[in-house]
Amino acid sequence: MKIAVIGAGYVGLVSGACLADFGHEVCCIDRDPRRIENLRAGRMPIYEPGLAELTAANVSAGRLSFEQDLATGIRDAEVIFIAVGTPSRPEDGHADLTFVYDVAREIAAHLKGYAVIVTKSTVPVGTSDEVERLVRSLRPEIEFSVASNPEFLREGAAIGDFKIPDRIVVGVEDDRARAVMAAVYRPLFLNQAPTLFTDRRSSELTKYAANAFLATKITFINEMADICEKTGANVQDVARGMGLDKRIGPKFLHAGPGFGGSCFPKDVRALIKTGQDFDVPSRIVEAVADVNERRKRRMGRRIIAACGGDIRDRVIAVLGLTFKPRTDDMREAPSIAIIQTLHDAGARVHAFDPAGMEQAREVLGDVTYFRDPYEAVAGADAVAIVTEWESLRALDLKKMHGLMHKSILVDLRNIYIPEQAVAAGFTYLSVGRGDLET
Known part of the structure; x- marks a missing residue:
């Protein structure tokens, strides 16, 4: 499958590298030009055991790439993961969803055909509904689905957690999205990873x-x-x-x-x-x-x-x-x-x-x-x-x-x-x- 991951931070980079290691074709997208330059040169923005080696292996195999331009990065993608930051708002402690919604609008502007837009970032209840509303209001003619797929990665053990997870939780509202997300994680079938669709x-x-x-x-x-x-x-x-x-x-x-x-x-x-x-x-x-x-x-x-x-x-x-x-x-x-x-x-x-x-x-x-x-x-x-x-x-x-x-x-x-x-x-x-x- 062709997959785009928007946000090359901790969650996005680990997820992108692991998905590429499953055999998918993955493009990690980040608006920070220096981060993209460093990733293309093999320099990691975070310390995570095994990540540099995993990234290098999949770049060398042609399954993992890095892109600053979102339109280029999501071209022909069947699944688009949103993995941007959701920091606490200082005034009230609520998750700041500015980056999530900005990315949703940008996806809407450049989406060409059916894709499943997946909120990988940790987001409050109802965020995926709002992502769908935003995209649909901007591009009512485009077919797409929105799914929720939270990450459960422990820093220091993230690669193992992704590849041998306790569980995979996927929230969908239609059968087509469910089938696509099942295909994303099909390589984990041999590990018998419990997959919960909700x-x-x-x-x-x-x-x-x-x-x-x-x-x-x-x-x-x-x-x-x-x-x-x-x-x-x-x-x-x-x-x-x-x-x-x-x-x-x-x-x-x-x-x-x-x-x-x-x-x-x-x-x-x-x-x-x-x-x-x-x-x-x-x-x-x-x-x-x-x-x-x-x-x-x-x-x-x-x-x-x-x-x-x-x-x-x-x-x-x-x-x-x-x-x-x-x-x-x-x-x-x-x-x-x-x-x-x-x-x-x-x-x-x-x-x-x-x-x-x-x-x-x-x-x-x-x-x-x-x-x-x-x-x-x-x-x-x-x-x-x-x-x-x-x-x-x-x-x-x-x-x-x-x-x-x-x-x-x-x-x-x-x-x-x-x-x-x-x-x-x-x-x-x-x-x-x-x-x-x-």
């Missing part, structure tokens, strides 16, 4: 409901961690005990500094706004958003308290900046609020991240960056582990201790065994497991 509105809401539920699990276990700290329980044992219940499951029950990233915060806010718009406020989801935002700065205050309450002119090393490992994404990363809290208290911050320091420089002010974690902790009064990168899981704690001015380790991801940290000379603080001193 109406468009159910498909759109499924994405928001799924992300809000996962965000709720994270927030719930973080609150349980707080209770563990006050009662002397161990949150990791509590989480294991909960997760062994098949109705609950173990995933997303890891206590930490709160969730961030490009999806959960934005989607939670959008779902809250949707509930308000339809006069069915979602009190649970509202609480999740509030508790999570408060938690990030609270983790900064926890580091300050570990240092005796005064960190003015003291050096705090922060290891791990991105919102999760295996990505360079800094969007709404807990490290941002944590470092701002440290700055507000007068600290000097040293930082290291395996992949995200270039992006961090765009959002973090007055931070000194280092090439490796040992350089970052040298002379520090305390070190905080904020992101659980694999390369930070087995640091030489005795070496770190010898480099630091004082020996305080605040492990916000619980990746170290407390007794081993103490044996290395640290005063060790974690989340929901109690503190140990040398």
